Amino acid sequence: MYNTILVPHAGTPAGDIALKHAISAAKSSSAKIILLHVVEQIPRPPMFALSxxxxxxxxKNIHIADEDFRRGMISEMEKRVKICDDNNIKASITVTIGLAxxxxxxxxxKQKVDLVVMAKRRKLKGLKSLLTLGSVSRKIVENTACPILLVDIEKNE
Structure with missing residues (x-):
C-alpha cells in the first residue's frame, strides 16, 4: 500500500512514538522510511544594522552553527535508523536547514512520499482539533494530497 513513509522527527520522544507507528505501517507494506529533521535557521538581525x-x-558564524546542529541531528537520527534496521525496515536520513x-x-x-507519520499533542476533538493543529502540522495537511497520520502523543505516552 505504501512505498515511502516520511517521519518528520525533532529528536524527541514524541518523534520516537511517531516512528513506531511508521515502522508498523512499513512492515505491513514493505515500505522504506525517510527520517527527516529540519534544523530551523538561526534568526538573523537586520543586515543594515551591521558593517x-x-x-x-x-x-559565517551562523553557517557554522547551522552545520554543527545538522551534524548533531544526523548522529541522533542514526540511532533511529538502527531501530528501523532492527525491524528489517529500510530507512534513510535527511537533515536540512530551513523552515520545517x-x-x-x-x-x-521530491521523494514521492505516500504517507507522512508525525506527532501531534493537541487533545481537542473533531473539526476543532484540525483548526487548532500546530502550525507545521496544519501547513502539511493543507498543502499536500499525501495521506498523513497524526499520532496523538498524549494517548501513546
Missing part, C-alpha cells in the same frame, strides 16, 4: 565585515563574520513545514513539503514532493 560589511560584521555581516560576513555573523553569516516548507522542507517537509519539499521532501514529500
Amino acid at each position: 560589511s565585515s560584521e555581516q560576513k563574520k555573523l553569516l 513545514a516548507d522542507e517537509i513539503l519539499k521532501i514529500i514532493k
Whole structure:
C-alpha cells in the first residue's frame, strides 16, 4: 500500500512514538522510511544594522552553527535508523536547514512520499482539533494530497 513513509522527527520522544507507528505501517507494506529533521535557521538581525565585515563574520558564524546542529541531528537520527534496521525496515536520513513545514513539503514532493507519520499533542476533538493543529502540522495537511497520520502523543505516552 505504501512505498515511502516520511517521519518528520525533532529528536524527541514524541518523534520516537511517531516512528513506531511508521515502522508498523512499513512492515505491513514493505515500505522504506525517510527520517527527516529540519534544523530551523538561526534568526538573523537586520543586515543594515551591521558593517560589511560584521555581516560576513555573523553569516559565517551562523553557517557554522547551522552545520554543527545538522551534524548533531544526523548522529541522533542514526540511532533511529538502527531501530528501523532492527525491524528489517529500510530507512534513510535527511537533515536540512530551513523552515520545517516548507522542507517537509519539499521532501514529500521530491521523494514521492505516500504517507507522512508525525506527532501531534493537541487533545481537542473533531473539526476543532484540525483548526487548532500546530502550525507545521496544519501547513502539511493543507498543502499536500499525501495521506498523513497524526499520532496523538498524549494517548501513546
